[in-house]
Amino acid sequence: MQADGSIAAAVGGYSVNLGQFSAAAIERAGQLSTGLPLASLAGKSVLARQVHALLQRLARHGLLEYRLSSPHDEQDLVVLEPQVAEYWPQAAKLGNGDTVVLSRFAYLRRRGNEMVLESPRAGALFRICDPAIAATLAALSRPQKISKLRRDAASLSLDLLGLLLHSRMLIKLSAKDGDGLRVNEGDGNLVLWDFHDLVFHTRSTEGRHANPVGGAFTYAGVVAPLPAVRPPWPGKPIDLGKFATPEPVSSFAKLLRERHSIRDFDDQHPITLAELAQFLGTTARVLSEWNGAGFDGGPELTYSARPYPSAGSAYELELYLAVSNCEGLARGLYHYDAGGHALVAIDASAQQLQALAKAAEFAIDASGPPQVLITIAARFGRISWKYSSIAYSLILKDVGNLIQTFYLAATDMSLGGCAIGTNNIDLFARMTGLEFHVEGPVGQFALGRGSRLVR
Ligand SMILES: Cc1cc2nc3c(=O)[nH]c(=O)nc-3n(C[C@H](O)[C@H](O)[C@H](O)COP(=O)(O)O)c2cc1C
Numbered sequence: 485m486q487a488d489g490s491i492a493a494a495v496g497g498y499s500v501n502l503g504q505f506s507a508a509a510i511e512r513a514g515q516l517s518t519g520l521p522l523a524s525l526a527g528k529s530v531l532a533r534q535v536h537a538l539l540q541r542l543a544r545h546g547l548l549e550y551r552l553s554s555p556h557d558e559q560d561l562v563v564l565e566p567q568v569a570e571y572w573p574q575a576a577k578l579g580n581g582d583t584v585v586l587s588r589f590a591y592l593r594r595r596g597n598e599m600v601l602e603s604p605r606a607g608a609l610f611r612i613c614d615p616a617i618a619a620t621l622a623a624l625s626r627p628q629k630i631s632k633l634r635r636d637a638a639s640l641s642l643d644l645l646g647l648l649l650h651s652r653m654l655i656k657l658s659a660k661d662g663d664g665l666r667v668n669e670g671d672g673n674l675v676l677w678d679f680h681d682l683v684f685h686t687r688s689t690e691g692r693h694a695n696p697v698g699g700a701f702t703y704a705g706v707v708a709p710l711p712a713v714r715p716p717w718p719g720k721p722i723d724l725g726k727f728a729t730p731e732p733v734s735s736f737a738k739l740l741r742e743r744h745s746i747r748d749f750d751d752q753h754p755i756t757l758a759e760l761a762q763f764l765g766t767t768a769r770v771l772s773e774w775n776g777a778g779f780d781g782g783p784e785l786t787y788s789a790r791p792y793p794s795a796g797s798a799y800e801l802e803l804y805l806a807v808s809n810c811e812g813l814a815r816g817l818y819h820y821d822a823g824g825h826a827l828v829a830i831d832a833s834a835q836q837l838q839a840l841a842k843a844a845e846f847a848i849d850a851s852g853p854p855q856v857l858i859t860i861a862a863r864f865g866r867i868s869w870k871y872s873s874i875a876y877s878l879i880l881k882d883v884g885n886l887i888q889t890f891y892l893a894a895t896d897m898s899l900g901g902c903a904i905g906t907n908n909i910d911l912f913a914r915m916t917g918l919e920f921h922v923e924g925p926v927g928q929f930a931l932g933r934g935s936r937l938v939r
Pocket residue numbers: 743744745746747847848849887902903904905906
């Protein structure tokens with residue numbers, strides 16, 4: 485309870501204000517430390533509605549867990565930990581005649597002293613507290629009819645199965661889904677994802693998990709830091725210094741030396757649309773297109789050439805520009821059509837744009853939003869159609885190529901920029917309506933005219 489009568493949730497030194505609530509609602513919310521039945525939120529009474537509103541606010545901040553307990557002894561069976569913003573547990577409908585099987589993206593693993601069931605597709609993680617449930621999950625590697633499953637495994641209630649199905653841990657097989665194996669799970673874009681790649685994508689970005697992200701120095705007290713420069717190998721060195729010249733030998737060598745990250749921008753003299761056009765044309769425009777074969781007997785494929793190198797000439801990377809301050813271009817979200825060398829506006833809410841720009845501002849510790857925030861998104865299928873095991877790693881390597889190209893072009897044009905190591909894949913999906921496994925962020929770059937007080 486705050487001095488002004490509002491209530492706040494305090495977690496690990498952070499405090500979230502939740503607003504004003506009646507004394508009865510606050511008292512009821514107190515039961516959350518041990519558990520409040522979802523059923524108690526039903527009903528139209530003022531109290532039920534207030535508690536519901538309070539819980540939704542807590543849920544929005546990821547502060548609620550949802551537990552299923554044994555009806556006999558109240559012991560926890562499974563606890564759901566939300567992984568995406570605004571998760572709210574829902575059980576999909578299942579009947580005795582339905583057949584279900586585990587998704588190939590679901591995995592059980594040890595976390596601390598717990599067993600957790602996770603999936604990059606799921607909005608929640610399932611903490612499995614009862615080993616009998618883990619055993620039944622293992623049996624779900626083969627399609628199982630609900631009626632038989634309930635006969636054989638009393639631990640798996642219909643509620644839990646419905647929650648697992650809604651979270652896409654399980655898939656329901658209809659006649660057209662066949663065996664539920666890789667080609668029959670989800671749409672064609674999912675077929676192309678290797679398991680490790682989709683896990684890596686969702687766990688190494690923000691938006692679809694609840695783990696710490698970024699410079700948290702989590703094991704600094706356990707492991708000593710490595711030195712900036714690797715100690716030399718013990719052999720006799722061949723000195724290269726005698727070949728060095730005092731000045732860079734070419735304009736390119738000079739450009740490389742001049743390149744550095746710029747995080748604060750001159751908002752009195754922002755980047756202009758003409759400069760942005762030149763920057764995009766120099767770094768990312770399609771230079772030519774042609775058709776060719778991928779493999780003997782395969783379909784004809786389309787290819788393009790662009791200024792930076794790309795694995796397999798796939799050019800799977802797309803640029804989305806969140807413009808906050810660019811002379812001649814309205815604020816908003818744009819897609820760069822690299823083939824047509826044009827910007828196309830995308831309808832995104834001001835609130836979402838602000839969230840995107842704020843996260844970037846925080847990531848580079850700047851005093852304002854980047855004038856232009858470039859989100860590099862990948863059309864995953866463009867590269868995973870060909871490559872197994874290495875598809876996602878190739879995408880990240882391509883992002884590195886493009887980022888260095890951005891840095892050099894910005895330096896050459898007397899603009900400034902900075903790579904950003906984090907991006908929120910769930911926010912981008914909500915802004916564009918694109919499913920996170922179809923096309924999504926794999927890198928970011930802040931661009932603008934550097935402020936004179938460059939750090
Ligand atoms: C992949 C990558 C991610 C980066 N992420 C961030 C970031 O999130 N925040 C930030 O302030 N700088 C970020 N940087 C910039 C580096 O901190 C910077 O390149 C490094 O300190 C060297 O400084 P310089 O670029 O000025 O030479 C990133 C750079 C790269 C290449």
